[in-house]
Amino acid sequence: MDYEYMPFQREKDIHNKCWGGKFWCIKDICGIICAVLTWLLIIYAEFVVMAVILIPSINTVYSSLNMIIFQTLAFLAFASHLRTMFTDPGAVPKGNATKEMIKQMGLREGQVIFKCARCCSIKPDRAHHCSVCQRCIRKMDHHCPWVNNCVGENNQKYFVLFTFTTCVRQEWRECSTFSPPATVVLLLFLTFEALLFAIFTAVMLGTQLQAIWNDETGIEQLKKEEARWVRNSKWKSVQAVFGRFSIAWFSPFTSPPNAKMKLESYLYSV
Template sequence: MWFIRDVCGIVCAVITWLLVLYAEFVVLFVMLLPSKNLTYSIVNGTLFNILAFLALASHVRAMCTDPGAVPKGNATKEYIESLQLKPGQVVYKCPKCCSIKPDRAHHCSVCKRCIRKMDHHCPWVNNCVGENNQKYFVLFTMYIALISLHALLMVVFHFLYCFEDDWTRNRASQGRDGEVGEGAVLGGHADGIRRPVLSLLVQPLRRAELQKESCRTHPRPTGGDHRGGHHRDTT
């Protein structure tokens, strides 16, 4: 079992899990469950949960897999002789962990080991990214990118749905009352905090539309007299 006992790395790994779980909570209970379309909620909820599960599983594999650590203290005379080096062949010894460093191996100050094909030490997975766990790290970042893109698309659809719903209610209120006041633009919604905020965003557009409608329905002059060749309205 490979696990780095680094306080900063453990805290960052826990934060990573909490962020994914928080995103799942927001998507399910704020965006999907209040939706009136059952098929939309089931499909997007299932897809998001699958991607989140794969992301967390890849995170665990990247965190708990030996990245390719070189055994400590193997830079002994007997071990070097067992390598059967050719004449002129050079081997490098790490002065910090007393191990023979293979090609593209680097010493990690956090893991306190030389890691084969080390890329970097990632605190978010609390491990080095090396020869053995690079695949899991790439999968983790890919799944995080996919759930982020999925959530972003759902936010856009969620906004458009709220915008259309508010607009429909506003038009229906205009048809019932003949005019829309300030209360009809900002109030009249019992669906939570999101609708008043969106109403504030689209309020200028609605006011402009209502002003156009009132100008179209304004009555024209119906009579007048002509004195001195001039027309005078009597409305």
């Protein structure tokens, strides 16, 4: 179904905001611990790979190239994780299901709207309520504790980039020629971390790409919901997340298409 967007003045809601309301931030202890743990694992891998593997052999062209690529992937993974974590995933304005707001929508006779009983919001099609974020999220795929946020319409691109760069990053690790016990322990733990991250990110990357390709979120797949929306073609579905094909696809510093418009406060007519 088509949405009709109408701006309205939303009451101040700071539940999911931090740093003076400048950033989206979920105040969930479990999610914060998981996100910090992810950062620590990235930093640990940086330390071991750089100090034990690459820097001691920096005199070779291969090691120098390897270090540049590894550092670039690490930076992109970290940046993508931060963008996923601190980007509004597509939250529906809270508490806007009032008689006044519904009246302003100018509904046609027989037109139906959906309201969320938990956050009192006018609920657009394909939106789902997240009990952690305490909001309805447009095209919500799932809530991921490792990024302490929902993966939805506005940050799915960043989540895909995070899983992609983290997965590819595992390929640029090599064995060390050093054999002191401490180094062996560090490398064994690094190998375990690499396998864990590689499996997790590969699975998440695969599921996200499948969801985008089929224009069906993870929640919609699990609930086996009947599609009340017109499915995009596979290429249109990819473009809806990443935009037209360009180098910006691989940058966590470019926003998804129409993200600025969708981050504004709107009423939704379904």
